Amino acid sequence: MSRWDSTPVIRFFGGRKLLYLLGVVLLVGLNILVFSSVGFIFNPLLIFIKTIALPLILSVVVYYLLRPIINLLEAWRIKRIWGILITLLALVGIITLLVVLIIPFLEKQLISLSEELPRYLRDMIKGTDEWLRNSIFSVYYTNLFQDVDGMLNQIPDYISSYASETVEGITSIISTVTSVVVAIVTLPFILFYLLKDGYRLPAFVIRLFPPKFRPEISSVFKGIDHQLSAYIQGQIIVSFCIGVMMYIGFLIIGLDYALLLAAIASVTSVVPYLGPIIAITPALIISIVTSPFMVVKLVIVWTIVQLLEGKFISPQIMGKSLHIHPVTIIFVLLTAGHLFGVIGIILAIPGYAILKVIVSHMYFWFQRRYNRFVEEEDQYKME
Template identity: 75%
Template sequence: MNRWDGTPIIRFFGGRNLLYILGVLLMVGLNLFVYTSVAFLFKPILVFFETIALPIILAVIVYYLLRPLIMLMESWGIKRIWGILITLVLVAGLITFLVVLIIPFLEKQLVSLSEELPHYLRQLVNSIDEWLRNSIFAGYYTNTFQDVDSILNQLPDNLSSYAGQTVQGITNLISTVTSVVIAIVTLPFILFYLLKDGKKLPDMLLRVFPPKARPELASMFNGIDHQLSAYIQGQIIVSFCIGIMMYIGFVIIGLDYALLLAAIASVTSVVPYLGPTIAITPALIIAIVTSPFMVLKLAFVWTVVQLLEGKFISPQIMGKSLHIHPVTIIFVLLTAGHLFGVIGIVLAIPGYAIIKVLVTHLFFWFQRRYNRFSDEENKYRIND
């Protein structure tokens, strides 16, 4: 028996394993303390990664969208470099079509909606106020709240109190626009080399590790690639289908700003569970102000679209590739949104899928190693 295992208390808590875990925790705490003390030295590195993060993320998303088309062209006998150039030309033409024909129409609807939205909100508030004054809560409501018109009239004064934050807001907006412009400019170059040499990247990374670990790491890389490919391609197709169905439904029921509201629904549906709630809000406001019957028609369209998406489209396109429980998805979205904002919400699910693959493989390796040692100990015990 080792002298470290002689004490009953130490032996009760795991013997040498306890000392090893305490030593690891001590080293982790020491590293965190040193990092927080010299964090300013790492600021240039953080700025560098923040600068390249957005174009790389966009390039990876577009890479997984275009990779099937490149592989299809290769199966037809077209060289990869020519397939990439043809695909990029097609994408440039599609973007030009959107910019020339669809974007201006959406811009007009967006400007019109932004001008009419205060009117819609005022009508909505007045309708709620009138309903409350004629309901059983009239006495409590009248004694507790001020008149709605006086509250709305005070809005300009309340907004003016935040005028001091305008400069900071403009500065943040300029910084965000600059980052987006840099990402858009550098995206084609990163995407070209990613499409050209993307298949070689896992092999290049594997050469860094010992030969014994390469088969396991290759399996892990394949798992990450499968998860990202299934999620990105499937989610884009599902979002496109939702946008088309919503547009058809809005046109049938005669809802104003049908194309704009359908586009909003298509974009926000990228975020599971929370996206549909965000998308229905502007459409619901317009429907309530229009007429109660329009609310019923909107509810019918929304229910039909959600049923078609949940029962037929998503299972056929995305299947069960991620194997993530809905409650887990909600917690992941809320946590990522609180930590990283809108970008965190968009990247939460694929990020969680990558972490899940990593943790699953690490646990499998640890479990296999532990079982191997356990089998050896049992063999020695049987021989004894």
């Protein structure tokens, strides 16, 4: 036995091949160093990726939502091209119906809420201030906050101090709106070709690899496809159920802006754990200003919806397809949000699921390659 095979750890990592592995790691590090030094060369490529990222992501999401319908129509002996056209026309009709009937009402509620929200915040702060001044915590509270009204009066000064950033903010908004418009315009074309030829893409990529690797690469694509399909389809259904339940609950307790608040809860529910906290904030502010009893009713509705979603809806619809621990989800969301902002938070979980599939398959291949070593270790432990 050579010196490279003298320990179980070295033998597990391939003996002499460990040098090759370390060389690959060193090469990757050198590539990163070179890229950081001449990164400006790749700026056009990065701009291109940022331009196509949003329409491509939206197209993939809609693709996984519509693919089961296209496959069902194809099973009914309707040609795929006609099934795609029928489905897209139906989708356009549904979107038009929503825009005509629901969006104007939501827009009115959003404008009204944006006008009333400062008053809600002011009333909530003053009410909390009065309660704390007359409570057993009044001594500590007075020392910490001398004058809440003075703090409120300083808000215009803060707004004025940031007035110089208005132009930059407007530029950012215009850039975002432009990206959204480009995404909406290009979405139908990308989606059409994804639905028409998307199933051929994995086979095309697999053919780029040597024949002996193709079965393993095929299993990776199948795993990624299963994870994305389960997550996107399941999350959309769960979000819709949460929105409906919230709307019914808000109507029952008589909370203002019920439809708008339910829509916010439905949209933010795509972010696990953090989404419900974000969604309940405006509803909580409105309920606190309305009456203490409204706060109690809101908490009851929110608790019932969360219990129904966590115990019945999500397990039945999404099951355990992702197999991600809640603590891992929180860390992934926080890291992705810090690195990539809101887009990172939305794409964190499916991105982590894809990465998990790739890493798990690579580890399985690595372990199978050195299966002899694993069997020897198991036999040694049994003895």
